[in-house]
Structures are given as structure tokens and as C-alpha cells.
Amino acid sequence: MKPAFPLTTARLLLRPFTVDDIDDVLDYQRRADVARYMRWEPRDRAECAKAVSQMTEETGLRRAGDCLSLAVVLPEEGRVVGQVELVWLSEEHRQGEVGYVFNPRIQGRGLATEAAREVLRLGFDELGLHRVVGRCHARNAASAALLERLGMRREAHLVGTERFKGAWRDDYVYAMLRSEWRAAQD
Numbered sequence: 001m002k003p004a005f006p007l008t009t010a011r012l013l014l015r016p017f018t019v020d021d022i023d024d025v026l027d028y029q030r031r032a033d034v035a036r037y038m039r040w041e042p043r044d045r046a047e048c049a050k051a052v053s054q055m056t057e058e059t060g061l062r063r064a065g066d067c068l069s070l071a072v073v074l075p076e077e078g079r080v081v082g083q084v085e086l087v088w089l090s091e092e093h094r095q096g097e098v099g100y101v102f103n104p105r106i107q108g109r110g111l112a113t114e115a116a117r118e119v120l121r122l123g124f125d126e127l128g129l130h131r132v133v134g135r136c137h138a139r140n141a142a143s144a145a146l147l148e149r150l151g152m153r154r155e156a157h158l159v160g161t162e163r164f165k166g167a168w169r170d171d172y173v174y175a176m177l178r179s180e181w182r183a184a185q186d
Helices: 019-029 045-056 111-126 141-149 178-185
Strands: 013-016 067-074 079-090 095-102 131-137 153-164 167-177
Touching: 019 045, 019 067, 019 079, 019 095, 045 067, 067 111, 079 111, 095 111, 111 131, 111 141, 111 178, 131 141, 141 153, 141 167, 167 178
Parallel strands: 095 131
Antiparallel strands: 013 067, 067 079, 079 095, 131 167, 153 167
16 A cells, blocks of 8 residues: 555645655654653654654555554644654554654644544555554553544553663553444544
């Protein structure tokens, strides 16, 4: 699956990343409050450039294991304010995973929910997935709330899953089935 870009929602434009996005992405990936629950530390320009370079290659889903990474742009600003992704976990079992990272300066406006909802639409309606999961650090209340606003249900609280920034990490796992997605669209 390679969507016809750009994708548009009511207030956003979603498109593949380009190397010109480095400064916009650095604006949020350098922040300690953004990296707090991520598996990476706040990034400097070189680390951010490497991450953006990788995301420029993630433009479609051809086989299980692929990741589609999309830049989330506010059209009136023309700036990247976040990123959303869809990972194809299993072709046989039609499973995927949604992920996201956003600049805190746009929080509280429902933009992350809007962008993530578009990724769910891609997964269910275009890729034909049966199930999509979303995972977050158990202390990341904002991320858990976003997954719940999407209509996903918490299926697990995994305790002590890995060493994470000097402590044991707990994770929440959320999920939604295609039938639940379709029922919510009616």
C-alpha cells in the first residue's frame, strides 16, 4: 500500500517526510518532555537528521515489518508539527500498529487524534487490517488518553517489560478490530 499523497483531514495535511523537515522535527525531538517516554533521548541536529533520513524512506507498506511514516503539517503554517506511523506487523494475521509523536505547542486542539485517526483509516480501509494496536508507556497519560479517544480499548498493562532510562518500564497495550472501526464510522 502506497497512499496517494498528500492525505488531508479537516485541518491537516499528511505526507512523506523530506530532508527539508529537519528543523521542524528538531523543534520537538530535541525537547526533554517529548523524549521522556520515547526510547530515545532528546536529539541534537545530527541525530534528528538521521531519524528524518530514515523516515523519508518509509513511504509505503509492501510487506510485514514495513513502516509508513508521515509528516503531519498544519497547512496554514506549512510546518511539520508531528509524525504518525503505521507499522504492518503481520500479513498473515492482518495486524498493524499505530504510533505518533507531536510538538507540545499544538497540544489540546485534537490534532494528534485527527492524524492518528487517519492512520487507522489507512490500516483498516486501505490495507484491510483486522486489528491495530497502540502501545504507550504506562506513565504517559496523554498518549493513553489519545488511544482511548480513538476508540481503542486497553487490553493489557505489562509490568516491568524492559529497562528504560534507568528504571523498569510498564506499558499499556490498546487495540481495535476492523469491525469496531466500522461500527464507530456508522
